[in-house]
Amino acid sequence: MMKKLGSLHENLDFKIYQELKSMILERKLKPGDKLYQDRIARDFGVSRTPLMCALKKLEQEKLIQAIPRRGFFVRKFSKEEIIHIFELREVLEGLAARRAAIHGTTVQLQKIKSFFKQFKNLYEEIDVKQYSDEDQSFHNYITQVGGLDLLQSIVRNYNIITFSYRLDFMEGLIRHPRETMGEHLAIIDAILSRQPEKAEEEMRNHLKWSRQRLAEDDKKTR
Amino acid sequence: MMKKLGSLHENLDFKIYQELKSMILERKLKPGDKLYQDRIARDFGVSRTPLMCALKKLEQEKLIQAIPRRGFFVRKFSKEEIIHIFELREVLEGLAARRAAIHGTTVQLQKIKSFFKQFKNLYEEIDVKQYSDEDQSFHNYITQVGGLDLLQSIVRNYNIITFSYRLDFMEGLIRHPRETMGEHLAIIDAILSRQPEKAEEEMRNHLKWSRQRLAEDDKKTR
DNA sequence: TATTTTTACATTGAATACAATATACAAATA
DNA sequence: TATTTGTATATTGTATTCAATGTAAAAATA
Numbered sequence: 001m002m003k004k005l006g007s008l009h010e011n012l013d014f015k016i017y018q019e020l021k022s023m024i025l026e027r028k029l030k031p032g033d034k035l036y037q038d039r040i041a042r043d044f045g046v047s048r049t050p051l052m053c054a055l056k057k058l059e060q061e062k063l064i065q066a067i068p069r070r071g072f073f074v075r076k077f078s079k080e081e082i083i084h085i086f087e088l089r090e091v092l093e094g095l096a097a098r099r100a101a102i103h104g105t106t107v108q109l110q111k112i113k114s115f116f117k118q119f120k121n122l123y124e125e126i127d128v129k130q131y132s133d134e135d136q137s138f139h140n141y142i143t144q145v146g147g148l149d150l151l152q153s154i155v156r157n158y159n160i161i162t163f164s165y166r167l168d169f170m171e172g173l174i175r176h177p178r179e180t181m182g183e184h185l186a187i188i189d190a191i192l193s194r195q196p197e198k199a200e201e202e203m204r205n206h207l208k209w210s211r212q213r214l215a216e217d218d219k220k221t222r
Numbered sequence: 223m224m225k226k227l228g229s230l231h232e233n234l235d236f237k238i239y240q241e242l243k244s245m246i247l248e249r250k251l252k253p254g255d256k257l258y259q260d261r262i263a264r265d266f267g268v269s270r271t272p273l274m275c276a277l278k279k280l281e282q283e284k285l286i287q288a289i290p291r292r293g294f295f296v297r298k299f300s301k302e303e304i305i306h307i308f309e310l311r312e313v314l315e316g317l318a319a320r321r322a323a324i325h326g327t328t329v330q331l332q333k334i335k336s337f338f339k340q341f342k343n344l345y346e347e348i349d350v351k352q353y354s355d356e357d358q359s360f361h362n363y364i365t366q367v368g369g370l371d372l373l374q375s376i377v378r379n380y381n382i383i384t385f386s387y388r389l390d391f392m393e394g395l396i397r398h399p400r401e402t403m404g405e406h407l408a409i410i411d412a413i414l415s416r417q418p419e420k421a422e423e424e425m426r427n428h429l430k431w432s433r434q435r436l437a438e439d440d441k442k443t444r
Numbered sequence: 445t446a447t448t449t450t451t452a453c454a455t456t457g458a459a460t461a462c463a464a465t466a467t468a469c470a471a472a473t474a
Numbered sequence: 475t476a477t478t479t480g481t482a483t484a485t486t487g488t489a490t491t492c493a494a495t496g497t498a499a500a501a502a503t504a
Binding site: 012046069070 | 487488490494495496497
């Protein structure tokens with residue numbers, strides 16, 4: 001007799017947590033918005049107890065800010081913080097890329113090889129939104145293959161990759177595909193040819209250059 | 223009239239959270255122990271509502287494991303996970319060391335210079351416990367000076383440094399001060415002389431060698 | 445009118461109460 | 475006796491209730 005996995009029952013607070021999280025990431029809840037417990041609990045059709053737990057979790061992830069006896073507010077991310085996130089991505093995804101080159105299975109490497117296929121013809125017009133999505137999937141997958149549980153849970157918990165593609169202060173990509181396409185291919189190539197040091201370096205440079213572009217734009221707009 | 227800071231009131235759940243966390247880190251609660259909400263709430267003299275919130279936070283930090291409808295259990299950390307933690311420390315503290323060399327103030331650098339002073343006479347007998355504490359303080363301080371908010375909160379939240387000094391499977395240090403003392407001085411030197419790349423490299427190597435020693439011991443004890 | 449004080453109301457934080465599920469032990473069956 | 479089934483109890487997850495605090499608007503004062 002096969003036993004059903006206990007982790008399949010999800011508690012209410014986890015469902016609310018996920019729902020609120022995606023509402024924040026999709027900008028249905030905007031930075032500065034106050035989260036009225038009463039109203040949200042009513043909307044979701046639950047009591048304030050599991051909702052409170054969900055809010056505390058979101059606070060820990062820095063998605064919302066709690067002020068005692070005042071309430072919870074959706075956080076705003078400054079450009080400076082986003083630059084810091086990129087600085088972290090450099091080392092974290094660098095590690096993931098290195099490990100992917102060492103530990104990635106043949107099947108995983110095949111999948112890595114398949115990214116950006118539809119954009120390889122540089123003479124065609126590139127759909128920027130589509131490229132951005134592919135970009136995000138690519139970085140997520142490398143992180144997944146890189147495979148340290150702890151690394152993955154940090155990246156997921158703090159929405160480190162997600163935030164890089166949902167910037168408050170700008171639309172679209174930080175750099176044009178013309179610029180980043182080659183870097184992506186270099187990363188893929190290094191992983192496929194099992195060169196861990198090179199994979200780490202290429203990944204780090206790729207993200208460093210994006211960070212530097214962000215920092216430049218930052219200076220200009222002051 | 224000066225208003226008192228709102229953040230000074232701490233909520234009850236935060237106090238319980240801190241108390242439980244230190245009990246786990248100090249091994250008053252041991253891996254595998256079940257956390258009975260009723261009993262703990264009674265012991266602390268609070269209701270189960272804030273306790274539940276505290277438990278959820280600890281779950282997010284992976285200090286305890288929640289099984290729905292069954293309860294919360296103190297987690298056990300395998301040697302493999304500790305090795306992974308060191309792998310993360312390599313890149314995270316490497317970044318911190320690099321940034322410390324760039325952004326550290328004169329005062330901060332003076333303090334960094336003062337670490338390990340009492341152990342510099344290698345002919346004297348070294349108190350291993352004392353050295354271990356100094357070691358931990360040193361790594362914490364570099365991380366603090368390195369200064370990205372997000373980096374710090376990751377390191378604190380996941381108890382990344384703390385765990386490295388509280389190993390389930392062994393007592394005391396991974397390597398003898400004879401071995402690590404020189405590495406520590408090299409890191410300090412690189413930061414004081416404002417060599418970011420060197421500081422990062424020295425820090426990464428220092429942690430990599432400890433990780434490799436752990437991995438070796440791991441093989442032996444199988 | 446501008447500023448302070450009072451008061452009513454809204455909202456949060458925590459305790460209690462209740463329902464759903466899991467555990468443990470006894471009874472029943474093969 | 476070993477295994478299954480049923481039942482009592484313990485424990486968790488959620489809703490409800492209550493008290494403390496914050497907010498905002500009206501009344502009182504200068």
